[in-house]
Ligand code: SF4
């Protein structure tokens with residue numbers, strides 16, 4: 001390897017691998033270079049499900065407006081991800097409303113339920129029936145066990161009994177797990193080795209990718225959080241399990257980057273290209289709440305491999321936000337708090353407010369954390385300080401999260 005390759009730019013082999021993988025899977029290769037209209041320009045096979053889904057797909061966690069869903073439909077998005085708990089069911093209702101009039105058969109729907117260690121099959125079936133009612137459909141294509149961060153949840157036989165019956169009655173077609181917690185890698189390994197899933201929905205972005213930090217090793221005194229994650233995605237590919245990435249924008253502080261978007265791409269488009277250039281990722285979902293935002297995002301659809309200009313944007317973003325961004329899948333600080341504050345979860349809800357600007361969603365999510373970070377208000381010893389390998393000032397961030405998000 002040349003000096004140049006090793007120090008500036010993605011290593012050539014990696015760069016080519018990413019580019020080739022993305023290019024090979026283009027459904028309409030001739031249009032890529034020329035077409036600039038904001039529409040889906042690439043569909044990808046979602047592993048063994050054989051579903052052919054838009055490379056950039058609809059995340060509904062923060063949307064309750066059917067018109068936004070309609071805009072996504074008009075732009076060619078055909079995979080809509082939701083969950084029973086998003087906005088108290090209103091996210092599912094918005095999708096169901098937008099799909100009235102025969103549009104259901106043109107799209108794939110994914111939804112989720114949080115099936116705990118002691119969840120019972122009949123309760124899961126009830127939750128599914130409610131999702132079907134809100135979505136105005138008789139089937140969900142991919143049904144996820146939501147936010148799994150404990151392998152015991154994967155061993156609950158009631159989930160499998162429920163899934164068997166639901167499939168038998170045509171109410172779901174495929175199952176999977178979603179995750180973004182500190183034990184994500186452990187859960188993925190368990191699910192893949194025991195062949196428990198058709199699809200995985202995982203938090204994955206450039207800021208978590210060891211290849212990114214290798215690329216900028218001179219600028220960041222950091223290591224990647226989850227060195228196992230890329231290997232697990234590869235394992236999923238080997239087992240033909242579909243892989244959908246989420247949380248791809250590393251906090252989505254898009255406005256921070258506007259002054260630097262002078263070239264042909266925006267930061268979001270660069271971040272999407274990074275994720276979609278990974279040959280072991282089938283597609284990504286991203287939270288969509290505005291029409292202009294959907295158009296911006298879709299300009300990255302089918303746009304090929306990571307570009308040199310993308311790397312500058314990603315590097316700048318990481319440099320600006322690294323000290324406040326809590327990495328998904330990291331739990332290095334977990335044992336540092338004697339009061340059992342769920343630090344990474346508190347900081348994830350803080351991100352929804354501080355980075356996405358969505359205070360309502362952040363409060364809703366924070367309320368699910370029980371006492372949350374209330375202990376931080378009176379914590380004298382702050383033993384969490386210094387436990388974050390990324391230098392996050394944990395107590396400061398958790399306290400501000402609590403003040404911002406507690407009590408409505
Ligand atoms: S400030 Fe105290 S209570 Fe809060 S996370 Fe740190 S150690 Fe835990």
Ligand code: SF4
Pocket residue numbers: 325326327330331332333334343344347387388389390392394
């Ligand atoms: S605060 Fe730091 S150590 Fe804790 S989960 Fe986030 S990134 Fe990891």
